[in-house]
Amino acid sequence: MKIKLNNPIISSEMKIRMRSWRSPIALLVYIFILVVFLLIFASMALSTMRYGYNTADYSEVGLVIFYTLSIVQFFIIVLVAPASTAGAISSEREKQTLDLLLCTQMSPTKIVLGKLVSSLLWILLMFIASIPLYSIAFLFGGVTPMAVVTVMLYYFLVSLAAGSIGMFYSTVFKRTVTSSIMAYLTIFLIFVLSLVIGYAELFFLSQRNVYPDFANAFYFNPFIAFLGAMSLALQGATGTNIFSVTAFQLKTLVAVNVVFLLLLSALALLTSISRINPLKGRKR
């Protein structure tokens, strides 16, 4: 039997998106923001270098550019991903087209995945648009292709998780505005709670004169893990590590976080699929 991978939602959403004048403008604004940050941090790095002894090592500048781009892009993606899925189902409900989709041969799974992939593809396009900026980092040196691949994979993971959370809320709330707000709130809580609990953990342990390298809650913070992953990927190039922990601890951090994000995405997506299935609970 031929398995049909084609998903009508992806092709039509792409068509609509590419036709809109908003898309190129959004991409331009996005690149502009990246360039602004890049200029600020690169010039700072260049000026500190000029007064230093080691004027020959431009790789520091390359690394600064790489980190700047990657971190700024990380937060933009965290902001864009939930917004682009938070309307996925609720807007179909608003337009009263969800029932029409559900009475076609498309399964609820295919509908949810189609919507998700459409927004992930958009994020992929954003990343591809930023690749020329990464080449500047390569010009200065200090950055490995592996690091760029790592960053890309992590973006995929984070946009998958954030997008799935947006998707979940879009099946819960009738209005896209409400589901966007709830998605942002949830993501904000994941980032902030893991930090706050982590520092509280470290504080209470220090009361008992225990000083671990790392708090358990930090494993759940996507940004900390993202920094860890970049650091791991760059270690070959720089030999330094931003958290001053062992490579093994760094690998554990990344692994735990990857599993956490994957589980979170799977949970959110499976719930979404079940929520839009009009025949759920029916025995087959």
Place this chain on the structure above:
Amino acid sequence: MLLKTVNLTKYYGHFLALDKLNIEVREGEIYGFVGPNGAGKTTAMKILACLMNASAGEAYIDGISIMQNPAKAKKLIGYMPDFFGVYDNLKVDEYLEFYADAHNVPKSERAPLIEDLLQLVNLSDKKDKYVDTLSRGMKQRLCLARSLIHDPKLLILDEPASGMDPQARAEMKFILKALKAQGKSILISSHILPELSEMCDRVCILSRGKSVVSGNMDEIMEAMGRRAKITIGFLTDEDLQNGVAVMRTNDYVGQMVREGNKVEAVFNGTDEDMSKLIKAFALSDVRIVSISKTVQSLEQIFLEVIGNEN
């Protein structure tokens, strides 16, 4: 039998919205679903379109259980809800292409199919227009084309005439008759009986989730009793007195009202019963100058049926 429901029942919480509905739609017929707002028409149609679980009962389309095999049943059903959901930022042909794709219509078949459907619903010249530039009636026809995109055997149309002007209504009727001629079966709902009576082969009158009466128009009239109003003019006052006496003894004459030397009465019998009444007048030497009989409109019958239920 193309569609058959067996004791189809739906509860919303404790509210019984559909109470053991049994209908049968034959191949190639237009079947009307009539009932006031809240009667359960949409509920029944959504269950049949596999968009909702029934609380109890079964439904079969072309022998396939929609409960056991919804994916297969969906291939046979084209559903048009009581609103038209459209994507405004797609063009008319792209809109149909999207649903053709969603229904797994092979790519090579789509373009000619879309041409044909647009021709059928008279939108061929709007092919390249964005959906949001279409008028209400056009959008509705586009939705009808959408529900036909996978060549279903049964069309389920939920109040397609509501909110349409008379011309759009006439156009829709014309298209539905053309579809019937092509061999499609159509299940169509309305809260106005006369709207359907002319077009439908059979109807089911639904009230509070229950089928009150179903069948072709004659059977429905039969079941309702052939309620007519008769007005009889008598030559003299004496004739009138005698005439009233004759009518009192007739089983089919109901309430009488006198107006001058005319009597207006409710008559429940068939044509044969009427001829018997006229003969009875003659036998009693009642001199009659005029007789008229007006059958009650379907709408009156409909309102009465629903009134009796409530």
